[in-house]
Amino acid sequence: MIARQSTAFAPATVANLGPGFDVLGLALEDVGDVVRIDVDPGGKPGVIIASITGDGGRLPKDPYLNTAGYAVVQLLQERGLEGLLSVKLDLRKGLPLGSGMGSSAASAVAAIVAFEGIFEEQLPQEVLLRIACECERAACGTPHADNVAPSLLGGLVLWSPLMNKPVSIPVPEDLWCAVVHPEMEIRTEDARRVLPEHISMTSAIETAGQLGSLISGMYESDYERISAALVDPLVTPFRAKLIPGFEKMMQSISKVGAIGGGISGSGPSVFALGSYEESVRKAALTIQRCFLEENVQSDQLISKVSAKGARLIENI
């Protein structure tokens, strides 16, 4: 151990990006969760969540039911320190729960990076990602990595389930993202329930073609290609009806210069991408106006797509 106290930040993420349901997500800048870990060498072994702020009192403090706590429980097991170390967590939520911005993932990843900051040598990245995925499984039933991978690594990250490791995809230098979070909630489990178990072969082919084109557009900074490739035929047609005004939002944001958009994560947040800041600012206002027409209040955040992922703030 090189520190007794360690604090880390992990960013919010937009997962299910366009046609990349369960496989593609990107990290936002500056918005996210902060976890502080305190290790007490003389304390009673175990994991305690001492405080949670910014959650409106809604998150459980049982470390097995909280993704930040559960991450630390697993890391202790992984390092063979279970029953040996006394760990106290303080979690500061910087993004809303159930918003579709990777709230549970950001908590888990911040806890992982903070805990690892206690030690001189970090566990391998694939172990950290596996543990983060396990937290996602505990939180929402499936161990998908499209939030935790970009939150940990930063940037745009593709995760092919059959390869089971992250692939960082370059993004155009000027890629901006707006996320509008309406004052309504869709639970991840509910968002999954509206999806059929089987889909047409045609839809699968279209989805793969779109995702391939989106990846190619990112490598080539080809905004026209990115724009066309953001259209998702797989999941969005089913989930759009959970979000009032969604169709109109998508039609309207292109008129104000955004490249395209979609549902952030499992919703209800809606994202827009743009090649300059003003375009996503206007897109965010447009989306908010559409929500208002449906009598839904909302917040917005504007961010460059962050090349930076989770990071240690300090360890002392």
Add this chain to the structure above:
Amino acid sequence: MIARQSTAFAPATVANLGPGFDVLGLALEDVGDVVRIDVDPGGKPGVIIASITGDGGRLPKDPYLNTAGYAVVQLLQERGLEGLLSVKLDLRKGLPLGSGMGSSAASAVAAIVAFEGIFEEQLPQEVLLRIACECERAACGTPHADNVAPSLLGGLVLWSPLMNKPVSIPVPEDLWCAVVHPEMEIRTEDARRVLPEHISMTSAIETAGQLGSLISGMYESDYERISAALVDPLVTPFRAKLIPGFEKMMQSISKVGAIGGGISGSGPSVFALGSYEESVRKAALTIQRCFLEENVQSDQLISKVSAKGARLIENI
């Protein structure tokens, strides 16, 4: 018109590349079809297929039933020359019919490029591709572009059905391809019949993840990623049973240094990719040995992935 006689070559292609069913194909070097067009200003208007060689007498000479002839019929319509021009075609097949190497596509594309060689100004690429796709529809029921696009453009080409235009994907400079063609035939229609109309959401997600990874691997010349991403969960599990010994082939080729492989087009040909010539030569022999164990004779061809697509040989 700048010529009365024009001859063009269009290469064989490997379509349905890995997880890219109906959306991804690559062009081979030197193997393909040659079409010669003769325009007789004083002749009787219409399209005549004067000769076909290399097909064992199996292809129809009715221009409406032959992809080369049908391509010219459509080009005459497109140029408003229907009923005005007398066109004679000679088709030299350089690749076997029903082999899964884009035989019908190569004939159509060679005819298109030859016919266009007659004129000073060529029709736009998207028109040529649309016509070539129509030929595919006439030949095998669906207007998929994953053979015609790489045959026309060369290299590796992605075709997202929702974008409806080709995207050229760079390939590693040393990417080699072996194709083994067994002495058996699978008709494209039959190969489509074994596919279910609906598949699991999981399979669709896996497929998109694999295709995205494959595209990314190509941009980064990352052979390890390409290797893992070539595994196709969508179509290959159904079609593999049409090809005797297929599973063993896939296991064996990686042992001799190939990156990976799969079914070429709708089969029965099997392809292997490698990062150096020797690896695909050995892979081809390995695949041929597996076919032999199943009492199937086969031919092989070895080629770099060609950056060149169809080309005019001469116009006079």
